[in-house]
Amino acid sequence: MGDVSMNKPYFRELFHPKLVSPVFIEGLPGFGNVGRIAARLLVKSTQAKLFTELYSPFLPDYVMVNREGICRPPRYEFYASSTNKTGFIILTGDAQPSVDDITAHYEMCAEILDFIEKYGCKFIVTLGGLPLPQPAGEVYVAATSQKLAADFVEKGALLYGKGRIMGATGLLLGLAKKRGLEGLSLLGATRGVRTDHEAGLSVYNFLTKVFGIKTE
């Protein structure tokens, strides 16, 4: 299985999907797990295939055991799918690095961006939750440019201005911009304490609408 010394992030590629300038979509655990829920719904509805696993010493130091008693370390998962309009690389996963390990967040994001650039990604969409005291199904947008932000406000999102976006959802977008990529963050309003399926569904619905993804 090659070098699996686990001293640094390790990509295990299961197959190499053929995608032309795919859109990269990230949805990892976070506030209300909104991003992860939306990403998983997208994996299902686009029948995306798992093509790469990412293991890392920055992910938690436990193993996960499934219903059959089989264990595996926590990981990130990259899925590939193609609709009639667009190819997607969808990232979701079991956990994020510890909130205390800031450099781990930077390193994981850099590795992920290196990886998706090899697949020709030029546009990224990060999904997450926005903690609000009175969430009402709304989806907020922040972007790498004013034009992009305005585009998505026109499509029905609310502008997220004067704030911060925590973790991979924010940092991936910020670091992507530094590399010359474009993209946006879609944030579902959520109380953020518990897993919020409704907020995840709101983000997913907005996403499928703007990308013209058929759902039944």
Next chain:
Amino acid sequence: MGDVSMNKPYFRELFHPKLVSPVFIEGLPGFGNVGRIAARLLVKSTQAKLFTELYSPFLPDYVMVNREGICRPPRYEFYASSTNKTGFIILTGDAQPSVDDITAHYEMCAEILDFIEKYGCKFIVTLGGLPLPQPAGEVYVAATSQKLAADFVEKGALLYGKGRIMGATGLLLGLAKKRGLEGLSLLGATRGVRTDHEAGLSVYNFLTKVFGIKTE
């Protein structure tokens, strides 16, 4: 004594045991110290010999002083033994890396797996405690494959499904699997707060039964 700069894990080999495809058994401090107790009982009953000490900057920054006032840094210890049926490499130790230092856990596990692979280990058994409110002497199993898990359920263990295994007990197994090794984790039910000799004994008894180790 060679290079002991202690900037990275340092294996001090006392002698080189001859073992054919030994089974690797790990029991380090953890919940109820169940794993360590079981591993130490196995060291005694198989008359295993200490053949390698592992020192590491990831272990605590104190020295341990024994009854005679002699000090030494905390360490891991590898013991070798052969019964009529199987050779064993048994790992136990004084402490685990800090719970905050996640990458340390990954690095220690990688070093340990590198080490035991040199001895031809293909099968590993990690021992630990499973915190439960009402423990009753039961032993749980999780494994690298469904078949292995089922085998050990047949031998009397309960299936541990839908959960996590923390620290070296989990991570060693998960990373071993990524390298193509096979194995399982045996978890003794324990309240987990104090050292739990009974739970350690349960795990030890199960272990000796399934490996056909004679005990008196």
Next chain:
Amino acid sequence: MGDVSMNKPYFRELFHPKLVSPVFIEGLPGFGNVGRIAARLLVKSTQAKLFTELYSPFLPDYVMVNREGICRPPRYEFYASSTNKTGFIILTGDAQPSVDDITAHYEMCAEILDFIEKYGCKFIVTLGGLPLPQPAGEVYVAATSQKLAADFVEKGALLYGKGRIMGATGLLLGLAKKRGLEGLSLLGATRGVRTDHEAGLSVYNFLTKVFGIKTE
């Protein structure tokens, strides 16, 4: 945009200002944000131009979103200006490394000193707040030599003796001294809990007075 892997501090130079032995002035977030306020006032009044951005995996792992919904990672900013008397390189920024990550502070300071030495800086002034229960607009000074400290006491500062200076404000000065540079720290008395514009203004006023910077 070159190498932006973000595994280590990354200087993005927008242009290369011509400055002869400029004075380096640092004002980053800290107690009462006194240093940052004073540095920003100086940027404005000397019409300093942003010439270099510093991104770093030691800065927080979020992105900042502005009023227009545009995101960017947190950063340090270097500004250049020339008055009739002196050239300045002014450092300010969005955040400091985590208080828990001590080596990050040392590494950031070392990178910054390497950078300003290339511009011929021999003299540095770090700006910060000094937490006091009853602040009254006073400015304290500590320096790399007794003569310098005495000079600035003569100019109206109070001597800061027998204490510590935390974070970049202290460490930049201490490490600069080890390199053979000279300089001082100007500390505005502040309660330190909230952003203290008055204390920032006191430090700024003292600074412009001693360096003969015209303000209107």
Next chain:
Amino acid sequence: MGDVSMNKPYFRELFHPKLVSPVFIEGLPGFGNVGRIAARLLVKSTQAKLFTELYSPFLPDYVMVNREGICRPPRYEFYASSTNKTGFIILTGDAQPSVDDITAHYEMCAEILDFIEKYGCKFIVTLGGLPLPQPAGEVYVAATSQKLAADFVEKGALLYGKGRIMGATGLLLGLAKKRGLEGLSLLGATRGVRTDHEAGLSVYNFLTKVFGIKTE
């Protein structure tokens, strides 16, 4: 002043003392500051000269300001002295690495041992406090061998058995032993909460007695 990038421990040698197989004595801040007090008393009474400063990114990220307003980073200090009987290298300092940064402790200790081995040290004495509820001026000893421990018990120390020695006081001794050096730890009983001059004096007195150092 050479390379002072401060990314790793940096030894600044002021002069090179001529010492034959000197005894190394360590007394850094710790429980009750017992070790540091004893080491400083020894520096004074043996008229030891500061010959090396050790700066490190593992020491705190502030600067210390003295009565004259002059700043410097925290550091370790090595002093050299010769009595009629023995040469000494005495280590004391401003602070220890953060308790959270375990690998920093290992790395600092390794650097210190490399340094003193170059001076021919074969024997080390670490000084510290031993927290006890009812301290009564007693001095405890732990050592690298049973014989050494017994020797010092005969000289009036109490045996410290079945316990731990935290931080540099313990780790230096433990790692020295791994390198084949010999030595001991002298621990003054102390409540340990506040600076305990009496306990420091007890350790100092014991030290001067056993090494035949004249004091007036």
